[in-house]
Amino acid sequence: MPKVLVCYKWVLDEQDIKINLGDLSLDSSRAKYKISxxxxxxxxxxxxxxxxxxxxxxxxxxxxxxxxQSLKDALSRGPxxxxxxxxxxxxxxxxxxxxxxxxxxxxxxxxxxxxxCGEGSADSYNQQVAPRLxxxxxxxxxxxxQKLCMDGSRTIATRKLGDCTEVVEVEGPAVISVLxxxxxxxxxxxxxxxxxxxxxSQEIKLVELELSADDIIxxxxxxxxxxxxxxxxxxxxxxxxxxxxxxxxxxxxxxxxLC
Amino acid sequence: MSYxxxxxxxxxxxxxxxxxxxxxxxxxxxxxxxxxxxSAVVQLMAEHDFLGLYLPEEFGGASAGYLSYVLIIEEISRxxxxxxxxxxxxxxxxxYCVNRxxxxxxxxxxxxxxxxxxxxGAFALTEPGxxxxxxxxxxxxxxxxxxYVLNGRKCYIANGGVADVYVVFALTSPEAGTKGMSAFIVDxxxxxxxxxRTVGKMGLRGCQSAELVFxxxxxxxxxxxxxxxxxxxxxxxxxxxASVAEGAQVVGIAQAAMDDAVRxxxxxxxxxxxxxxxxxxxxxLAEMATNxxxxxxxxxxxxxxxxxxxxxxxxxxxxKLFTGRIxxxxxIDVIQIEGGYGYSQEMIASRFYRDIKGAVINExxxxxxxxxxxxxxxx
Numbered sequence: 001m002p003k004v005l006v007c008y009k010w011v012l013d014e015q016d017i018k019i020n021l022g023d024l025s026l027d028s029s030r031a032k033y034k035i036s037x038x039x040x041x042x043x044x045x046x047x048x049x050x051x052x053x054x055x056x057x058x059x060x061x062x063x064x065x066x067x068x069q070s071l072k073d074a075l076s077r078g079p080x081x082x083x084x085x086x087x088x089x090x091x092x093x094x095x096x097x098x099x100x101x102x103x104x105x106x107x108x109x110x111x112x113x114x115x116x117c118g119e120g121s122a123d124s125y126n127q128q129v130a131p132r133l134x135x136x137x138x139x140x141x142x143x144x145x146q147k148l149c150m151d152g153s154r155t156i157a158t159r160k161l162g163d164c165t166e167v168v169e170v171e172g173p174a175v176i177s178v179l180x181x182x183x184x185x186x187x188x189x190x191x192x193x194x195x196x197x198x199x200x201s202q203e204i205k206l207v208e209l210e211l212s213a214d215d216i217i218x219x220x221x222x223x224x225x226x227x228x229x230x231x232x233x234x235x236x237x238x239x240x241x242x243x244x245x246x247x248x249x250x251x252x253x254x255x256x257x258l259c
Numbered sequence: 260m261s262y263x264x265x266x267x268x269x270x271x272x273x274x275x276x277x278x279x280x281x282x283x284x285x286x287x288x289x290x291x292x293x294x295x296x297x298s299a300v301v302q303l304m305a306e307h308d309f310l311g312l313y314l315p316e317e318f319g320g321a322s323a324g325y326l327s328y329v330l331i332i333e334e335i336s337r338x339x340x341x342x343x344x345x346x347x348x349x350x351x352x353x354x355y356c357v358n359r360x361x362x363x364x365x366x367x368x369x370x371x372x373x374x375x376x377x378x379x380g381a382f383a384l385t386e387p388g389x390x391x392x393x394x395x396x397x398x399x400x401x402x403x404x405x406x407y408v409l410n411g412r413k414c415y416i417a418n419g420g421v422a423d424v425y426v427v428f429a430l431t432s433p434e435a436g437t438k439g440m441s442a443f444i445v446d447x448x449x450x451x452x453x454x455x456r457t458v459g460k461m462g463l464r465g466c467q468s469a470e471l472v473f474x475x476x477x478x479x480x481x482x483x484x485x486x487x488x489x490x491x492x493x494x495x496x497x498x499x500x501a502s503v504a505e506g507a508q509v510v511g512i513a514q515a516a517m518d519d520a521v522r523x524x525x526x527x528x529x530x531x532x533x534x535x536x537x538x539x540x541x542x543x544l545a546e547m548a549t550n551x552x553x554x555x556x557x558x559x560x561x562x563x564x565x566x567x568x569x570x571x572x573x574x575x576x577x578x579k580l581f582t583g584r585i586x587x588x589x590x591i592d593v594i595q596i597e598g599g600y601g602y603s604q605e606m607i608a609s610r611f612y613r614d615i616k617g618a619v620i621n622e623x624x625x626x627x628x629x630x631x632x633x634x635x636x637x638x
Binding site for chain 1: 266267270271273274277278281306307308309312321322323327
């Protein structure tokens with residue numbers, strides 16, 4: 001029976017983030033946190049796998065000191081247990097640091113048949129953690145997965161690549177990053193929410209992972225984050241005949257590559 | 260007292276919000292227009308444990324508490340007052356009576372099915388000429404051996420005709436008036452119980468209201484709730500518990516309507532400015548936001564009293580009285596702010612306007628809450 005791990009990120013809900021119109025700075029003072037959207041797909045897929053094949057799903061997350069708030073939310077969606085690393089180092093962490101931390105935590109726990117991640121996070125969307133994790137653990141990475149099946153020790157994944165799909169097969173453990181179309185995450189029932197409180201959660205301190213100082217120094221540093229406002233072009237077509245207006249509109253849309 | 264919700268309550272609220280956005284928002288207008296009981300939504304609510312969410316785990320519920328329950332009613336009401344009414348009549352009235360006043364055997368027989376959604380509940384008190392809490396009831400239950408035989412008519416019964424289990428109030432001692440009233444659990448398919456007609460309504464359309472006819476309906480004495488003569492006491496307590504849920508319904512509807520008015524006020528340009536820039540509009544919005552805030556606190560407080568098994572009748576009546584006033588005034592102002600747009604039939608503000616009136620008058624004749632409050636004060 002498969003042993004599956006799912007990694008998730010606890011992010012600010014982008015819907016709650018306001019852009020200050022003056023300097024385009026972001027105001028997240030009223031923003032709530034959520035499990036990153038595609039990670040919800042990863043949790044759902046992991047849960048579907050064990051519902052079909054038996055086995056168990058554990059969850060793992062690395063975040064700030066606020067990440068503890070995510071545990072019951074994650075557990076209500078299917079995993080049987082969760083491990084969390086909450087540390088101030090997360091605030092500046094890039095994909096390099098995140099993958100180092102997650103890989104160290106996974107090594108500490110032994111092996112998994114599959115490790116699932118979302119394709120990218122809702123905040124930075126670097127799409128790097130899953131492949132980096134696979135490299136660190138020296139197991140294959142399968143990205144852009146829109147369909148996943150397990151058959152004994154084999155895993156068969158359908159990858160979405162632009163306008164075609166590729167089916168790949170892998171033997172033994174692998175890291176899989178999933179696209180949102182792979183499933184529709186369940187809305188936890190109230191009994192699942194209530195049951196989450198009784199499932200085990202375990203904190204792992206960053207120091208316990210025995211990472212070197214270099215492992216937790218980000219390679220990329222965020223210099224600034226600003227809102228992006230798309231200004232309207234305010235183009236008015238004022239030709240005498242509607243036919244001319246339509247022709248100009250179509251030409252304008254074609255120029256933008258929209259038709 | 261602080262109302263920082265617990266982690267579970269916040270998750271339940273979030274889960275309910277995801278649920279209502281996914282399953283109720285897309286069809287809320289259609290439920291209103293078609294005025295048809297949304298059985299698929301009720302089934303989904305059952306699958307997500309909404310139907311028995313505050314009821315005990317041992318009888319199939321989720322034991323999530325009454326405060327969590329009103330949080331869910333509030334979320335549902337932001338999308339559809341009608342769906343909230345279906346749940347309130349099922350959970351706060353029918354299932355409440357069985358859970359609060361039933362024997363262990365009665366609970367075992369009825370609660371698991373009411374929690375799982377296999378059966379939907381309804382509360383049959385009102386009769387032609389006898390409003391809730393007012394007396395003048397005529398439906399009788401005559402004792403014959405081990406059974407009671409029910410005869411008479413009930414009207415405006417929410418979930419009537421779609422429910423499988425009715426908590427029915429009938430006079431076992433007609434000469435004693437309301438003191439001779441008793442409560443019975445009656446299966447919807449019992450011979451002699453028929454729906455004579457459904458009633459078209461101004462709002463809360465989709466929560467079906469029906470007239471029920473009892474013609475020699477035989478009910479086992481095992482289905483008597485409590486003892487003979489305590490029917491009115493059971494009815495009043497259930498109605499007040501439901502008043503708290505209806506308070507949450509009013510808060511949910513008013514909040515959604517205000518959110519709509521805020522959005523409209525920012526978008527609608529008059530005299531070169533968004534109308535939200537005008538003091539008259541701001542005053543209306545500020546007043547309704549304040550009232551909704553205070554009403555919500557009162558609803559949560561009364562719900563937590565019920566959850567902790569404390570006396571709640573006075574506070575529930577206060578919730579009914581206050582939310583009734585502020586809910587209606589909020590919707591009058593929302594329509595005023597939105598003008599012709601809000602008055603249009605296809606706009607949600609007009610639906611909320613019609614729904615909130617229903618939420619306010621349910622379980623309450625005009626002065627029922629005041630009587631309950633004054634009785635407590637003067638006792």
